[in-house]
Amino acid sequence: MAEIAEKITLDATDLRILDMLQADASLTNQALAAAVHTSPATCLRRVKRLRESGVIESLVALLSPxxxxxxxxxxxxxxxxxxxxxxxxxxxxxxxxxxxxxxxxxxxxxxxxxxxxxxxxxxxxxxxxxxxxxxxxxxxxxxxxxSVFRAKFAPRLSLPTSAPPGP
Structure with missing residues (x-):
């Protein structure tokens, strides 16, 4: 039986964090916080929440086959x-x-x-x-x-440009 994922509310800061991590998951918390214009403590707390909620499934390195x-x-x-x-x-x-x-x-x-x-x-x-x-x-x-040629490989999700309106 498939699990139904619980919907999580994301704000503009969460979306910026997700966008940055999709581009480079090796960023330090300090660098990520600076890039998304928030404090390191807030950034760390938000990333932890995104991981615990399952929005961030894993952080990986993409290798060249x-x-x-x-x-x-x-x-x-x-x-x-x-x-x-x-x-x-x-x-x-x-x-x-x-x-x-x-x-x-x-x-x-x-x-x-x-x-x-x-x-x-x-x-x-x-x-x-x-x-x-x-x-x-x-x-x-x-x-x-x-495959005879890989024109694109981008395991990246398109994110909304802003947070969806609340209920």
Whole structure:
């Protein structure tokens, strides 16, 4: 059962903090506070609230797949034979547990899942297919798309320019 996220009220300062952290999550609290025109104590308190509320899920470093030997990106559509809740959950758990699977989406209509994979090369892709899909008797169909050029990769959310009006 999916959790319903509790709506959090964000003001203009919260939005500036989020915008700055999306651009550079390595900013010190002092630098972040200066950039959003607030005191370091206020900034720290707000970031803590944004993390505790789940608005900030995590702070990460984005790495270059090519420079680290993982230059093949595949977007894979997966259709299962049986779509009962337990079958969907079982496949999802296997996909999520695989480190080469970067993103997992249940989708509708069409395939049951869309996965984004990052592997070294085609032999590594074939090994992953064998392990994750071929050995699963419930996987009916796969359709893979291979990236030949990444024009944009920006895991950044568009934020409102100002806080929405209150109730």
């Amino acid at each position: 090519e420079r680290l030997g993982a230059g093949l990106t595949a977007i894979v559509e997966v259709t299962l034979d049986r779509q009962g809740a337990e079958h969907l959950a079982a496949f999802e758990a296997r996909a999520v547990a695989e480190p080469s699977v970067q993103q997992v989406y249940r989708v509708s209509p069409g395939p049951d899942f869309v996965l984004v994979l990052q592997v070294a090369d085609m032999p590594a892709y074939h090994a992953l297919v064998q392990q994750l899909f071929t050995q699963d008797a419930n996987v009916r169909n796969l359709k893979a798309f291979f």
